[in-house]
Amino acid sequence: MSQYVPMTREGYNRIKAEMEHLENVEMPLIAEKIADARAEGDLKENAEYHAQRENQGLMQAKINALKSKLSNALIVDPSTIPKDEVAFGATVKVRDLDYGDEEEYTLVGSGDEDYESGKILTTSPIGSALLGSKIGSKVEIQVPRGTLKYEIIEIAY
Numbered sequence: 001m002s003q004y005v006p007m008t009r010e011g012y013n014r015i016k017a018e019m020e021h022l023e024n025v026e027m028p029l030i031a032e033k034i035a036d037a038r039a040e041g042d043l044k045e046n047a048e049y050h051a052q053r054e055n056q057g058l059m060q061a062k063i064n065a066l067k068s069k070l071s072n073a074l075i076v077d078p079s080t081i082p083k084d085e086v087a088f089g090a091t092v093k094v095r096d097l098d099y100g101d102e103e104e105y106t107l108v109g110s111g112d113e114d115y116e117s118g119k120i121l122t123t124s125p126i127g128s129a130l131l132g133s134k135i136g137s138k139v140e141i142q143v144p145r146g147t148l149k150y151e152i153i154e155i156a157y
């Protein structure tokens with residue numbers, strides 16, 4: 001059973017462009033390098049040949065992962081999302097109930113995440129726990145380092 005991967009049209013297009021670049025530009029270059037290495041002779045002791053074959057396998061795995069994301073993509077139109085609760089595309093300001101710190105997260109789909117700037121996946125532990133919450137809601141989130149306790153103080157789109 002596959003799970004949908006929510007994303008914007010821009011995120012979808014970015015992943016698709018990367019996948020097409022890998023398939024149409026990078027893979028042919030690797031195939032060319034394999035052919036060159038094969039032409040050098042004995043394949044048993046040809047380190048360049050084996051390295052390029054390994055690169056080819058890694059590249060194909062990455063292409064397959066991107067294709068899987070695209071096939072499970074659920075394109076979300078931000079204009080159809082309710083504005084009074086946390087949903088895909090929301091920027092949420094939360095207060096840590098244990099320390100009093102405030103943090104801000106923007107819930108995004110695959111291809112748009114940037115953890116340094118607070119853009120987190122809706123499928124992440126924090127993102128999925130915040131979904132559906134309203135201002136004033138208290139949320140407990142199980143993360144690998146323990147339990148986070150947040151209060152939603154602001155929702156913006």
